[in-house]
Structures are given as structure tokens and as C-alpha cells.
Amino acid sequence: MDALVVYESMFGNTRRIAEAVAEGLSRRVRAEAVEVGSAPAQVGPDIGLIVVGGPTHAFSMSRTSTRRSAAQQATGPLVSRGDGVREWLATLRTPAARLGSAAFDTRIAKPRMPGSAARGIAGRLRRLGVRAVGPAQSFLVIGTQGPLVDGEVERARQWGERLAASLPATAPGESA
Numbered sequence: 001m002d003a004l005v006v007y008e009s010m011f012g013n014t015r016r017i018a019e020a021v022a023e024g025l026s027r028r029v030r031a032e033a034v035e036v037g038s039a040p041a042q043v044g045p046d047i048g049l050i051v052v053g054g055p056t057h058a059f060s061m062s063r064t065s066t067r068r069s070a071a072q073q074a075t076g077p078l079v080s081r082g083d084g085v086r087e088w089l090a091t092l093r094t095p096a097a098r099l100g101s102a103a104f105d106t107r108i109a110k111p112r113m114p115g116s117a118a119r120g121i122a123g124r125l126r127r128l129g130v131r132a133v134g135p136a137q138s139f140l141v142i143g144t145q146g147p148l149v150d151g152e153v154e155r156a157r158q159w160g161e162r163l164a165a166s167l168p169a170t171a172p173g174e175s176a
């Protein structure tokens, strides 16, 4: 059973978290992190878990307008240059019955800051009929372009490891 981490990221913070989650998952299952523009339109039969993450924009998943605003603020090249996870999830085809999922986001570390892209992602996955293996997670950045708060990369790695531990073990002889 393999895991696929699909991420959207403007400035690189969510990508860093996605890579750490994939690293944690890799301790137990085969896992890779892919930018949403390269993510498959259909989840293959070899995938047992999809983990989907993006930056929180205007309290939820990004939209064309918020991505444009991010591009205007960027001081370097953008990571995601096309559609975001909102658009990818809108057309995703999944073998929902046997697939597990988890959602994450990055957002600004400000007390009482409402909104979370991960909650929106989790809602979309639920409506696709995909079972959540755990609650959505937020990882914190200090400002719009980052950096991540100290310790968040390690927390993401550990979260990935825990997600993998929640998957059914692959029986000997069964393809992983």
C-alpha cells in the first residue's frame, strides 16, 4: 500500500511540510510528495492513503484571485503556478471505498486567526466518500511568505509517521 502526498504551495512552506510528511510516511510505506499540478486526475489502485495540503488563503483553500495576490507579494519564484488543490479535488476520481485520507494546511501563527484550508480540504474529501484517517492538521508560518515556526517540519514528519501507522499492514507476499 502506497501513500501519495499532494500539495499546493506559493512560497515553499507547504511544500516543505509535504516533503516532511512524505518522509515520515516513508518509514512504513512507499510515499511521495507531488505538486498539485503534477498530481494524477485519478488515484490508482496501488494508493491506500492520500494526504492533501495547501496554504490557507482568505480563511480557506486558495482561489485564482488569492493566488494572484500571492504572486504579487512574492519576492521569489512561486512553487505552484497553476490550479490549486481546490480545483484538483473538484475533478478528482478516487476508488473511495478503500482509500484513506488526511488533510493539512499552513497558516499564520496568530491567535484567534479564523479559517483553515485543511478543513475545506477535509470536507471535499469527505464528500468524495473518502474516509479520513485522522483530524486535519495545521502547520504554522510566521508571516505570509514564512518561514515556518520552529519545530513544524519535525512535527510534520512525526504526523506522517503516525498516519502510516494507522494504515492496515501489508500482508507478506502482497504487493506494497
Ligand SMILES: Cc1cc2nc3c(=O)[nH]c(=O)nc-3n(C[C@H](O)[C@H](O)[C@H](O)COP(=O)(O)O)c2cc1C
Residues within 6 Å of the ligand: 008, 009, 010, 011, 012, 013, 014, 015, 054, 055, 056, 057, 058, 059, 060, 066, 067, 069, 070, 073, 106, 107, 108, 109, 113, 114, 115, 141, 143, 144, 145, 146
Ligand atoms: C492572498 C493570501 C491570503 C491569506 N489568507 C490567510 C488567512 O486567511 N489565514 C492565514 O492564517 N493565513 C493566510 N495567508 C497566509 C498563508 O497561509 C501563507 O502565505 C502560507 O501558509 C504560506 O505557505 P506557502 O509558502 O506554501 O504558500 C494568506 C496568504 C495570502 C497570499
